[in-house]
Amino acid sequence: MSAAKVYFTPVRTAMKRSLVTRAGTLLERAGLADAVAEGDLVAVKLHFGEAGNTGFVHPVYLREVVRRIKAVGGRPFLTDANTLYRGERANAVDHIECALHNGFSYATVEAPIIIADGLDGREAVDVPIEGKHFDSVRIGAAAVHADAMVVVTHVKGHEAAGFGGALKNVGMGLGCRSAKQRMHADFRPEVEESACRSCGRCVTWCPVGAIALGxxxxxxxxxxxxxxxGECVAACPYGAIATQWKTTPDALQEKIAEHAAGALRGKRGKVLYLSFITNVSPDCDCWHFSDAAIVPDIGVLASDDIVAIDQAAYDLVSKAPGLSGTRGESLGTGEDKFAAVSGVDGTHVMRHAEALGLGTRAYELVTVQ
Structure with missing residues:
Protein backbone atom coordinates (compact mmCIF):
# COMPACT_ATOMS: atom_id res chain seq x y z
CA MET A 1 0.00 0.00 0.00
CA SER A 2 1.35 3.43 -0.93
CA ALA A 3 1.80 6.18 1.64
CA ALA A 4 -1.38 8.00 2.65
CA LYS A 5 -1.63 11.77 2.57
CA VAL A 6 -2.08 13.42 5.96
CA TYR A 7 -2.75 17.16 5.81
CA PHE A 8 -1.37 19.26 8.66
CA THR A 9 -1.82 22.84 9.77
CA PRO A 10 0.28 24.11 12.69
CA VAL A 11 -1.16 26.06 15.59
CA ARG A 12 0.95 29.06 14.68
CA THR A 13 -0.30 30.93 11.63
CA ALA A 14 2.07 32.60 9.20
CA MET A 15 -0.80 34.15 7.25
CA LYS A 16 -3.05 35.41 10.07
CA ARG A 17 -5.72 32.76 9.38
CA SER A 18 -7.88 31.32 12.15
CA LEU A 19 -7.18 27.74 13.19
CA VAL A 20 -10.94 27.19 12.93
CA THR A 21 -10.93 28.16 9.26
CA ARG A 22 -7.77 26.17 8.56
CA ALA A 23 -9.27 23.06 10.18
CA GLY A 24 -12.17 23.35 7.74
CA THR A 25 -9.75 23.80 4.87
CA LEU A 26 -7.98 20.59 5.88
CA LEU A 27 -11.25 18.69 5.59
CA GLU A 28 -11.72 20.01 2.09
CA ARG A 29 -8.16 19.08 1.12
CA ALA A 30 -8.71 15.58 2.50
CA GLY A 31 -11.65 15.10 0.12
CA LEU A 32 -14.86 16.21 1.83
CA ALA A 33 -16.67 16.85 -1.46
CA ASP A 34 -15.90 13.30 -2.61
CA ALA A 35 -16.83 11.65 0.70
CA VAL A 36 -20.17 13.42 1.19
CA ALA A 37 -22.87 13.33 -1.50
CA GLU A 38 -25.93 15.56 -1.75
CA GLY A 39 -28.44 14.53 0.92
CA ASP A 40 -26.09 12.22 2.82
CA LEU A 41 -26.80 11.78 6.52
CA VAL A 42 -23.37 12.46 8.00
CA ALA A 43 -22.39 11.25 11.46
CA VAL A 44 -19.92 13.65 13.06
CA LYS A 45 -18.24 11.41 15.62
CA LEU A 46 -16.78 13.27 18.58
CA HIS A 47 -16.30 13.01 22.32
CA PHE A 48 -18.55 15.42 24.23
CA GLY A 49 -16.33 15.35 27.32
CA GLU A 50 -17.37 14.48 30.84
CA ALA A 51 -18.61 17.06 33.34
CA GLY A 52 -15.54 18.89 34.62
CA ASN A 53 -13.33 17.82 31.71
CA THR A 54 -11.94 20.54 29.41
CA GLY A 55 -9.83 18.48 27.00
CA PHE A 56 -12.48 17.79 24.33
CA VAL A 57 -12.49 19.61 20.99
CA HIS A 58 -14.19 23.00 21.42
CA PRO A 59 -17.71 23.39 19.92
CA VAL A 60 -16.55 26.28 17.72
CA TYR A 61 -14.51 23.78 15.67
CA LEU A 62 -17.49 21.47 15.37
CA ARG A 63 -19.57 24.35 14.00
CA GLU A 64 -16.98 24.78 11.24
CA VAL A 65 -17.08 21.05 10.49
CA VAL A 66 -20.89 21.18 10.33
CA ARG A 67 -20.78 24.25 8.07
CA ARG A 68 -18.38 22.57 5.63
CA ILE A 69 -20.49 19.40 5.51
CA LYS A 70 -23.64 21.39 4.79
CA ALA A 71 -21.81 23.32 2.07
CA VAL A 72 -21.28 20.11 0.08
CA GLY A 73 -24.89 18.98 0.56
CA GLY A 74 -24.58 16.78 3.64
CA ARG A 75 -27.00 16.62 6.57
CA PRO A 76 -24.78 16.35 9.66
CA PHE A 77 -25.55 15.23 13.19
CA LEU A 78 -23.25 14.98 16.21
CA THR A 79 -22.91 11.52 17.72
CA ASP A 80 -21.20 9.31 20.25
CA ALA A 81 -22.22 6.06 21.98
CA ASN A 82 -23.07 5.73 25.65
CA THR A 83 -20.37 4.87 28.16
CA LEU A 84 -19.92 1.61 30.03
CA TYR A 85 -18.99 3.31 33.30
CA ARG A 86 -21.76 5.10 35.18
CA GLY A 87 -20.73 8.72 34.74
CA GLU A 88 -22.57 11.56 33.02
CA ARG A 89 -22.96 9.75 29.67
CA ALA A 90 -24.24 6.23 30.41
CA ASN A 91 -27.67 6.85 28.84
CA ALA A 92 -28.91 9.19 26.13
CA VAL A 93 -30.71 11.61 28.46
CA ASP A 94 -27.68 12.23 30.66
CA HIS A 95 -25.37 12.09 27.65
CA ILE A 96 -27.20 14.84 25.79
CA GLU A 97 -27.43 16.97 28.93
CA CYS A 98 -23.68 16.62 29.42
CA ALA A 99 -23.08 17.58 25.80
CA LEU A 100 -25.29 20.65 26.15
CA HIS A 101 -23.55 21.68 29.37
CA ASN A 102 -20.20 21.45 27.54
CA GLY A 103 -21.44 23.79 24.81
CA PHE A 104 -22.71 21.48 22.06
CA SER A 105 -26.12 23.10 21.66
CA TYR A 106 -27.83 23.50 18.30
CA ALA A 107 -27.51 27.27 18.67
CA THR A 108 -23.73 26.88 18.93
CA VAL A 109 -22.96 24.02 16.55
CA GLU A 110 -26.01 24.13 14.21
CA ALA A 111 -26.48 20.36 14.17
CA PRO A 112 -28.60 18.02 16.30
CA ILE A 113 -27.24 15.42 18.70
CA ILE A 114 -28.18 11.77 18.15
CA ILE A 115 -26.71 9.25 20.59
CA ALA A 116 -25.49 6.38 18.42
CA ASP A 117 -26.70 3.46 20.53
CA GLY A 118 -29.94 5.01 21.71
CA LEU A 119 -31.57 5.62 25.04
CA ASP A 120 -29.98 2.79 27.01
CA GLY A 121 -27.23 1.41 24.79
CA ARG A 122 -29.30 -1.30 23.08
CA GLU A 123 -29.79 0.34 19.67
CA ALA A 124 -26.86 -1.40 18.03
CA VAL A 125 -26.17 -3.47 14.94
CA ASP A 126 -24.16 -6.70 14.82
CA VAL A 127 -21.59 -6.06 12.11
CA PRO A 128 -19.65 -9.07 10.76
CA ILE A 129 -15.86 -8.74 10.67
CA GLU A 130 -12.87 -11.04 10.32
CA GLY A 131 -10.83 -10.35 13.44
CA LYS A 132 -8.50 -12.06 15.85
CA HIS A 133 -10.92 -11.69 18.76
CA PHE A 134 -14.34 -11.25 17.12
CA ASP A 135 -16.30 -12.39 14.08
CA SER A 136 -18.90 -9.69 14.73
CA VAL A 137 -19.05 -6.48 16.75
CA ARG A 138 -21.96 -4.38 18.03
CA ILE A 139 -21.87 -0.81 16.76
CA GLY A 140 -24.26 2.04 17.57
CA ALA A 141 -27.08 1.95 15.03
CA ALA A 142 -27.05 5.64 14.13
CA ALA A 143 -23.41 5.39 13.05
CA VAL A 144 -24.01 2.18 11.07
CA HIS A 145 -26.98 3.63 9.22
CA ALA A 146 -25.35 7.00 8.47
CA ASP A 147 -24.31 7.47 4.84
CA ALA A 148 -20.97 9.08 5.67
CA MET A 149 -18.90 10.06 8.68
CA VAL A 150 -16.47 12.74 9.80
CA VAL A 151 -14.45 11.69 12.85
CA VAL A 152 -13.29 14.59 15.03
CA THR A 153 -10.66 13.45 17.53
CA HIS A 154 -8.86 15.05 20.45
CA VAL A 155 -5.42 13.42 20.57
CA LYS A 156 -4.39 12.50 24.12
CA GLY A 157 -2.88 9.79 26.27
CA HIS A 158 -4.79 6.92 27.80
CA GLU A 159 -4.04 5.03 30.98
CA ALA A 160 -5.01 1.61 29.57
CA ALA A 161 -4.46 1.90 25.80
CA GLY A 162 -1.50 4.30 25.95
CA PHE A 163 -2.84 6.55 23.19
CA GLY A 164 -6.22 8.00 22.31
CA GLY A 165 -6.49 8.77 18.62
CA ALA A 166 -8.97 8.28 15.79
CA LEU A 167 -8.96 4.48 16.07
CA LYS A 168 -9.97 4.65 19.71
CA ASN A 169 -12.50 7.40 18.97
CA VAL A 170 -14.19 5.18 16.38
CA GLY A 171 -13.67 1.71 17.87
CA MET A 172 -14.30 2.29 21.55
CA GLY A 173 -16.44 5.36 20.90
CA LEU A 174 -18.98 3.75 18.55
CA GLY A 175 -19.16 0.36 20.22
CA CYS A 176 -22.39 0.13 22.21
CA ARG A 177 -22.23 -0.28 25.99
CA SER A 178 -22.01 -4.08 25.91
CA ALA A 179 -19.36 -3.87 23.18
CA LYS A 180 -17.27 -1.67 25.47
CA GLN A 181 -17.42 -4.44 28.08
CA ARG A 182 -16.20 -6.97 25.52
CA MET A 183 -13.31 -4.68 24.64
CA HIS A 184 -12.27 -4.18 28.24
CA ALA A 185 -12.30 -7.81 29.34
CA ASP A 186 -12.82 -11.41 28.29
CA PHE A 187 -16.11 -11.26 30.06
CA ARG A 188 -17.61 -13.68 32.59
CA PRO A 189 -20.50 -12.02 34.48
CA GLU A 190 -20.40 -12.30 38.24
CA VAL A 191 -23.41 -11.28 40.35
CA GLU A 192 -22.89 -9.49 43.65
CA GLU A 193 -25.76 -10.96 45.62
CA SER A 194 -26.01 -8.12 48.15
CA ALA A 195 -26.52 -5.56 45.37
CA CYS A 196 -29.11 -7.52 43.36
CA ARG A 197 -32.65 -6.09 43.70
CA SER A 198 -34.47 -8.87 41.79
CA CYS A 199 -35.66 -6.40 39.17
CA GLY A 200 -35.24 -8.95 36.38
CA ARG A 201 -33.83 -6.46 33.92
CA CYS A 202 -30.76 -8.60 33.21
CA VAL A 203 -33.06 -11.58 32.55
CA THR A 204 -35.00 -9.58 29.98
CA TRP A 205 -31.92 -8.11 28.30
CA CYS A 206 -29.86 -11.31 27.99
CA PRO A 207 -29.98 -12.24 24.28
CA VAL A 208 -29.42 -15.98 24.91
CA GLY A 209 -31.49 -16.55 28.05
CA ALA A 210 -28.47 -17.28 30.21
CA ILE A 211 -29.76 -15.46 33.31
CA ALA A 212 -32.62 -16.33 35.61
CA LEU A 213 -33.75 -15.30 39.07
CA GLY A 214 -32.93 -18.08 41.52
CA GLY A 230 -21.77 -7.89 28.38
CA GLU A 231 -25.41 -6.85 27.91
CA CYS A 232 -26.17 -7.68 31.56
CA VAL A 233 -23.60 -5.13 32.75
CA ALA A 234 -25.28 -2.48 30.63
CA ALA A 235 -28.70 -3.60 31.88
CA CYS A 236 -28.22 -3.67 35.65
CA PRO A 237 -29.20 -0.30 37.20
CA TYR A 238 -27.73 -1.27 40.58
CA GLY A 239 -24.24 -2.35 39.59
CA ALA A 240 -24.87 -5.90 40.81
CA ILE A 241 -23.19 -7.31 37.71
CA ALA A 242 -19.96 -5.43 37.85
CA THR A 243 -18.00 -4.00 34.95
CA GLN A 244 -14.80 -5.95 34.38
CA TRP A 245 -11.57 -4.24 33.30
CA LYS A 246 -9.22 -7.24 33.27
CA THR A 247 -7.31 -7.32 30.00
CA THR A 248 -3.87 -6.65 28.57
CA PRO A 249 -2.98 -3.43 26.73
CA ASP A 250 -2.32 -5.32 23.49
CA ALA A 251 -5.63 -7.21 23.64
CA LEU A 252 -7.52 -4.00 24.42
CA GLN A 253 -5.96 -2.23 21.46
CA GLU A 254 -6.65 -5.15 19.13
CA LYS A 255 -10.30 -5.21 20.18
CA ILE A 256 -10.56 -1.45 19.65
CA ALA A 257 -9.20 -1.85 16.12
CA GLU A 258 -11.65 -4.65 15.38
CA HIS A 259 -14.58 -2.54 16.54
CA ALA A 260 -13.29 0.28 14.36
CA ALA A 261 -13.35 -2.18 11.46
CA GLY A 262 -17.02 -2.83 12.20
CA ALA A 263 -17.88 0.85 12.48
CA LEU A 264 -16.21 1.60 9.13
CA ARG A 265 -17.60 -1.40 7.26
CA GLY A 266 -19.52 -0.40 4.14
CA LYS A 267 -18.22 3.19 4.24
CA ARG A 268 -15.13 2.98 2.04
CA GLY A 269 -14.47 6.43 0.63
CA LYS A 270 -17.18 7.92 2.87
CA VAL A 271 -15.19 8.70 6.05
CA LEU A 272 -12.77 11.53 6.83
CA TYR A 273 -10.73 12.15 9.97
CA LEU A 274 -9.86 15.44 11.67
CA SER A 275 -7.50 15.17 14.66
CA PHE A 276 -6.60 17.99 17.03
CA ILE A 277 -3.12 17.76 18.58
CA THR A 278 -3.88 20.47 21.10
CA ASN A 279 -4.15 20.35 24.88
CA VAL A 280 -2.59 16.88 24.72
CA SER A 281 -3.60 15.63 28.16
CA PRO A 282 -2.02 12.46 29.58
CA ASP A 283 -5.39 10.84 30.35
CA CYS A 284 -8.66 10.06 28.61
CA ASP A 285 -11.35 12.75 28.25
CA CYS A 286 -13.73 10.42 30.11
CA TRP A 287 -12.28 11.67 33.40
CA HIS A 288 -14.03 14.46 35.33
CA PHE A 289 -10.86 16.59 35.05
CA SER A 290 -8.09 17.36 32.57
CA ASP A 291 -4.46 17.22 33.66
CA ALA A 292 -1.92 19.66 32.20
CA ALA A 293 -0.95 19.12 28.56
CA ILE A 294 2.32 17.16 28.27
CA VAL A 295 3.57 18.92 25.11
CA PRO A 296 2.93 22.33 23.50
CA ASP A 297 -0.05 22.63 21.17
CA ILE A 298 1.02 21.32 17.76
CA GLY A 299 -1.81 21.67 15.24
CA VAL A 300 -4.55 19.83 13.37
CA LEU A 301 -4.42 16.84 10.99
CA ALA A 302 -6.86 15.59 8.35
CA SER A 303 -6.85 12.44 6.25
CA ASP A 304 -9.02 9.75 4.71
CA ASP A 305 -6.81 7.08 6.33
CA ILE A 306 -7.51 6.28 9.99
CA VAL A 307 -4.21 4.45 10.55
CA ALA A 308 -2.04 7.09 8.90
CA ILE A 309 -3.58 9.99 10.81
CA ASP A 310 -3.02 8.21 14.12
CA GLN A 311 0.58 7.39 13.24
CA ALA A 312 1.23 11.00 12.19
CA ALA A 313 -0.30 12.35 15.42
CA TYR A 314 1.74 9.92 17.51
CA ASP A 315 4.95 10.87 15.72
CA LEU A 316 4.34 14.62 16.04
CA VAL A 317 3.81 14.31 19.79
CA SER A 318 6.96 12.20 20.11
CA LYS A 319 8.97 14.84 18.26
CA ALA A 320 7.69 17.66 20.51
CA PRO A 321 9.45 18.66 23.75
CA GLY A 322 7.81 17.79 27.06
CA LEU A 323 6.37 20.76 28.95
CA SER A 324 7.84 21.84 32.26
CA GLY A 325 5.60 21.28 35.27
CA THR A 326 3.66 18.45 33.62
CA ARG A 327 3.91 14.67 33.49
CA GLY A 328 5.93 15.11 30.32
CA GLU A 329 8.48 17.57 31.72
CA SER A 330 11.51 15.25 31.70
CA LEU A 331 10.89 14.00 28.16
CA GLY A 332 12.91 15.44 25.30
CA THR A 333 12.25 15.67 21.58
CA GLY A 334 12.10 12.28 19.93
CA GLU A 335 10.99 10.42 23.05
CA ASP A 336 7.74 8.45 23.03
CA LYS A 337 5.67 10.66 25.32
CA PHE A 338 2.63 8.40 25.50
CA ALA A 339 4.59 5.26 26.42
CA ALA A 340 6.62 7.19 28.98
CA VAL A 341 3.52 8.59 30.70
CA SER A 342 1.31 5.48 30.62
CA GLY A 343 3.83 2.65 30.45
CA VAL A 344 1.91 1.26 27.46
CA ASP A 345 3.01 1.01 23.82
CA GLY A 346 0.10 2.80 22.14
CA THR A 347 1.21 1.95 18.60
CA HIS A 348 -0.05 -1.64 18.75
CA VAL A 349 -3.56 -0.53 17.76
CA MET A 350 -2.15 0.91 14.53
CA ARG A 351 -0.29 -2.27 13.68
CA HIS A 352 -3.41 -4.38 14.23
CA ALA A 353 -5.59 -1.96 12.28
CA GLU A 354 -3.11 -2.05 9.40
CA ALA A 355 -3.21 -5.86 9.46
CA LEU A 356 -7.02 -5.68 9.29
CA GLY A 357 -6.75 -3.56 6.14
CA LEU A 358 -8.06 -0.32 7.66
CA GLY A 359 -5.16 1.77 6.35
CA THR A 360 -1.42 2.21 6.33
CA ARG A 361 1.12 3.48 8.84
CA ALA A 362 3.10 5.00 5.97
CA TYR A 363 2.16 8.61 5.37
CA GLU A 364 3.17 11.81 3.64
CA LEU A 365 2.68 14.90 5.78
CA VAL A 366 1.41 17.83 3.70
CA THR A 367 1.55 21.19 5.49
CA VAL A 368 -1.29 23.62 4.76
CA GLN A 369 -1.09 27.24 5.96
Missing part, protein backbone atom coordinates in the same frame (compact mmCIF):
# COMPACT_ATOMS: atom_id res chain seq x y z
CA UNK A 215 -35.05 -19.30 44.46
CA UNK A 216 -33.57 -16.58 46.66
CA UNK A 217 -34.52 -13.92 44.06
CA UNK A 218 -30.91 -13.26 43.07
CA UNK A 219 -29.80 -13.33 39.43
CA UNK A 220 -28.02 -16.56 38.49
CA UNK A 221 -25.90 -16.98 35.35
CA UNK A 222 -25.76 -20.23 33.38
CA UNK A 223 -22.15 -20.18 32.18
CA UNK A 224 -22.83 -23.04 29.79
CA UNK A 225 -25.11 -20.73 27.81
CA UNK A 226 -23.50 -17.31 28.44
CA UNK A 227 -21.24 -16.13 25.63
CA UNK A 228 -19.86 -13.01 27.31
CA UNK A 229 -21.64 -10.26 25.39
Missing amino acids: PDRVAVVDYGVCYGC
